[in-house]
Amino acid sequence: MDFSVLIVLINTLSQIFIWIVIASSLLSFFLPPYHPVREALDRIIDPFLNPIRRLVPNAGMFDFSPLILIIAVQLIARILIAILISF
Numbered sequence: 001m002d003f004s005v006l007i008v009l010i011n012t013l014s015q016i017f018i019w020i021v022i023a024s025s026l027l028s029f030f031l032p033p034y035h036p037v038r039e040a041l042d043r044i045i046d047p048f049l050n051p052i053r054r055l056v057p058n059a060g061m062f063d064f065s066p067l068i069l070i071i072a073v074q075l076i077a078r079i080l081i082a083i084l085i086s087f
Contacts, residue, residue: 003084010084014077018070021045025066045069 024041031038045066052065052072 001087003087007081007084010077010080014073017073021066021070021073 020041024038024045027035027038027041033039033042048069049065052068053063056065056068058064
């Protein structure tokens with residue numbers, strides 16, 4: 001069975017999600033917390049970042065949870081793609 005469409009879908013969705021995480025992180029430096037764009041992005045990203053934030057303490061002013069989320073999304077996407085390729 002050919003899973004190429006599913007592989008492309010997983011890859012595309014993971015890349016879109018990663019770019020949303022990056023945009024949300026960058027906009028947090030420039031936009032106030034109640035800006036509509038930032039609120040919309042936070043509604044998408046915060047459910048994924050909050051569990052990581054509970055596990056990983058802040059390093060001073062730096063929040064590494066977006067970086068950890070990006071690595072986790074890439075890892076999960078690669079594992080799923082490798083599983084689909086193996087079939």
